Amino acid sequence: MNHKLVGMFIDKLESFTISDYYGLNSLGMTCYLNSVLQVFFMTDGFREAVNRCCCQDPTTIDLFLGRLFSGLQKNVAQTHDVTKRLGITDVYEQRDSAEYFEKILCLNSPEAAQMLKGELKHQNTCLTCQERNHSTGFFWILPLAVEELADQTCSVEKALRAFFKGEKACGDNKIYCKCCDSKQEAEIGCEIKQRPEVLTLLLKRFRFDDKQRCYTKLRCSVDVPHILHIESCKYVLYALLNHFGDLKGGHYTAHVKSYENKWxxxxxxxVVKRVDPPPSEPGAEGLRSCFAYLLMYQKC
Ligand SMILES: [Zn+2]
Structure with missing residues (x-):
């Protein structure tokens, strides 16, 4: 046996891209949409929910997603029916994937979108008369503030704590109080009333710069934990949407853990490639990324 030849053959085999999933072929610069469609396709239960619901109400986007998903199970798929349904006319314009993430969920049947839907309870307490006011609202995404810190790395856990921590509304931000019948200083805060099956977090990397009069991007690295504890609930990271470059000319991709084969x-x-070693796994410290933009966690 020619060992050198066998060695070369093994090297060649190992260098092949092994993938069990297909990519999305689309015109223009719709990577912001492709990455969202792929994370939905790879979300446990969502594909099935879309298939179940797509015949019930033809006005929802479920029918288009269902067709796309069944195409993706066999081959590289095209997205033009979905782009058309979403009203995207200029495929060469770069858009925000978080915006399209929410747009698709709003166009889904309630049953299909249910697993990604959570509810927040907002509370404010008037600091003059101590009267409390509540309101509730649903969410698809929790937006977290990130900051470029000179001496430490941003972390999702810290940003989440900051999101739920109460803050004082004063000055121009005073809140109208019914009891006092005037704007008063108040303590405002929120908590999760209903925890979604899939929790999606957004790292607010784009912010409006008053001096430059345009949006700028925060490129800081952020520590993303593999497991998140929210009250008594455990969430495990299974998908990341990455953004590279700047707002106008950037590129989106997605890292997703398959619920089917765990890769x-x-x-x-x-292009779809298996990632080895995995970007995040149980027991490891989590990952640090300056590209992560949307994070998706599955409830255990
Ligand atoms: Zn009051």
Whole structure:
């Protein structure tokens, strides 16, 4: 046996891209949409829910997603029916994937979108008369503030604590109090009333710069834990949407852990590659990323 030849053959085999999933072929710069469609396709239970619901109400986007998903199970798929349904006319314009993430969920049947839907309870307490006011509202995404810190790394856990921690509304931000019949200083805060099956977090990397009169991007690295504890609930990371470059000319891709075979994959438009070693796994310290933009956690 020619050992050198066998060695070369093994090297060649190992260098092949092994993938069990297909990419999305689309015109223009719709990577912001492709990465969202792939994370939905790879979300446990969502594909099935879309298939169950797509015949019930033809006005929802479920029918289009269902067709796309069944195409993706066999081959590289095209997105033009979905782009059309979403009203995207200029496929060369770069858009925000978080905006399209929410847009799709709003166009889904309530049953299909239910697993990604949570509810927040907002509370404010008037600091003059101590009267409390509540309101509730649903959410698809929790937006977390990130900051470029000179001496420490941002972390999702810290940003989440800051999100739920009460803050004082004063000055121009005073809140109208019914009892006092005037704007008063208040303590405002919120808590999760209903925890979603899939919790999606947004790292607010784009912010309006008053001096430059345009949106700028925060490129800081953020510590993303593999497991998140929210009250008594445990959430496990299974998908990350990454953003590279700047707002106008950037690129989106997605890292997703397959619920079918437990491998991580990198979805980059029409190219899908298995990722080894995985970007995040149980027991490890989590990952640090300056590209992570949307994070998705599955409830255990
Ligand atoms: Zn009051």
């Amino acid at each position: 991580w994959y990198h979805f980059n438009d029409d």
